[in-house]
Amino acid sequence: MEKLSLQAKKAYFAKQRKSNYAASLRLEGFKASLNDSDHPLPTREAALNAVRQTKA
Template identity: 50%
Template sequence: MSELTFKHKQAHYEKVRRSNYLASLRLAGFDTSPTDLEKPLSTREEALAKHRQDKIQRPS
């Protein structure tokens, strides 16, 4: 068996973290699918832009 490198360990950690995040979303009642594991996450800037756009469309 080959020795795990830092990159292998890092990739495994990212996959497990993503899986756990999707599991928590399912527990919170959000619809998720197994293909969501492969989709890239939004960047911080994209998330903020979406939030600002939604806030403008729905004034409080």
């Protein structure tokens, strides 16, 4: 397995932090325009099906 550089790790965590912040804003009812387009949100039905499958 190839080791990741420190720069790659920092970039990954910065991207995750930005994505989490945008999701938090959406949950609070704000419009988040932080370019979170590379991680589209699942539909309501897809999310419900995923939760139902993990509980079964």
